[in-house]
Amino acid sequence: MKKTVTIHDIARIAEVSSATVSRVLSNSSYPVSDKLRSKILRIAKEHNYIPNLIGKQLKTNASMTIGVIIPTITNPFYSSVILGIEEIARQNHYHVIVCNSLHNPEFEGEYIKTMVEKQIKGLIISSISKDVSLLKQFMRAGLNVIAIDQKIDEDEITQIEFNYEKGGYMAAQHLLALGHTRIGYATSRLDRPSRRDIHAGYLRAMEEAGLPALVEESQSEEAFNSTGEFDVGKRLAARMLAASTPPTAIFACNDMMAFGVINELMLRGISVPGEISVIGFDGIEFGKMTHPPLTTIKQPDYEMGILSGKILLDMMRGDENPTLSVTLQPKLVERASAAQAHTSSPI
């Protein structure tokens, strides 16, 4: 592993000062004679010079990398978000550091800290921690942060969120429009704002329709992976079926859980949507690949990535706009898992 060539080496060989080399190789706007310029470029090429961005960064204090912290990359929803963020990053010659908090506040805090130590100036985070003091402290020290997906209770932080309440409302609304009256809502623990909002939307729709709410909430702190959600879906579906008059439609708080619900129903020989309709929430790609294809409420995940990336870069460039926050709107994706209720209605 031979020593790497620096601008000083180039300078020595070209018999110029390192200052001139720097001006050429970092294509600064500073005037340099064409003769020297081409000579330097030639020599740099010959010795295949590779700029050391660390040296540059120490001087300029601009790291060209943005950090992203999410619960887990394994969730396709976050994959899409990240793809969007990276698209913007790439266009602007930035790199993306991805960290999975795995729903562990300690990991999250640790990651934030070392990011700051690495002089990362921009962070996009779907935080699972209640404690924003750490974040705020670093923001005061110059860290730009955007909170996505999970609302953070802090006005000073730019947020990009979904209109979860509306999404929940739309889902219930869709089932109501199909003629269902006994509509169950299957949800994991209502311990996060997003989940409470979806729940609230569901309740609002049911109330407006003058129908009773049927909520099954999982109390367990499951492994928060896709399999975990799937299993919760199965369990909650089973609970709903145990009722004296089971629902004719089930709304699950995320797609993975909806798959679990459908799986449990089919296992019991209940046809979907023949006997019971199911609607999901999130709109991940896989919904179209299952049988039946999943009707769901789509959150624009990729767009969220794009948007948060753009806004973050704007912030880092010093656009001192008043911290604007954005709310993305959900969209109903009608596929085949939710259908008209039977006219041979309730027993």
Place this chain on the structure above:
Amino acid sequence: MKKTVTIHDIARIAEVSSATVSRVLSNSSYPVSDKLRSKILRIAKEHNYIPNLIGKQLKTNASMTIGVIIPTITNPFYSSVILGIEEIARQNHYHVIVCNSLHNPEFEGEYIKTMVEKQIKGLIISSISKDVSLLKQFMRAGLNVIAIDQKIDEDEITQIEFNYEKGGYMAAQHLLALGHTRIGYATSRLDRPSRRDIHAGYLRAMEEAGLPALVEESQSEEAFNSTGEFDVGKRLAARMLAASTPPTAIFACNDMMAFGVINELMLRGISVPGEISVIGFDGIEFGKMTHPPLTTIKQPDYEMGILSGKILLDMMRGDENPTLSVTLQPKLVERASAAQAHTSSPI
């Protein structure tokens, strides 16, 4: 955004030299009196000192971050790999930079280059480029690289791969054991070693059984996302059904494609596995959530991430072991999409 506090600030306040501060704060083994140590620590805490890792790195030339380049994070297979890599990275206080090449060799090259400029010393890559010259050049300059999943034709590069040939063989073997004799193989373009290997495994099994191979290969360079693979699956299934005597079992070269195959079959009222059995390849989590749950050949993706992370770190620490390469073994995951062939066998 006030100026950040450095070791010199601490030194001035504590009335010691910055060298002493450095020794304490970077907890070097260098001896420092307990009195000064605690004093320095106290002051650092009071002024909440944040070490600047860039300064440190410029000095030590060790970046504590590893790069990962994959086709797309959207593919759950790669998500799992990355989760594994990050697990190891976190345990060792490393960060992971993730880059999606999006099957674009230019992006891949660009990413490699800027990683090197950022003084990243370790890279895990699932390369889609034919050209290894760039990689080799950087390796000579001290970059440690591990090629995963996609074989690179270069002995000097440490490789961690799957035994694709065996996987293909096992899949066909399983269908044969279930009594199928007309077994189709649906594959995307055979332009990558991995795909050719699976194909070869299938052929070997069929040959050993003395049965004819039935291969449908997609010629198109699709968008390489999950939806693209799904659509290819649908298309290839349709083609197979158009044959005079369609197969009774279909082996798809990846799970996403298998979902497409199943979807197309069900759309045509063909029961899976009642009339036609389907087996996939990869073993992504979603396979268990579909209906019917997908029988498939599991590649240990997470384990691949763990392993590649470990080996990479070993390399970076200078274990001058002879470049060892590892091959991970596939495993049959029996779920419900492949069943016994009808005894009322061929027409």
Place this chain on the structure above:
DNA sequence: TTGTACGCGTTATCAC
């Protein structure tokens, strides 16, 4: 045990 002084690779300031 502590301090001094230099260098890591780059850019920026100033003088020429």
Place this chain on the structure above:
DNA sequence: GTGATAACGCGTACAA
């Protein structure tokens, strides 16, 4: 147009 030279924040010989 060009060249010295001083930072940037840190670690570390070497000296004390």
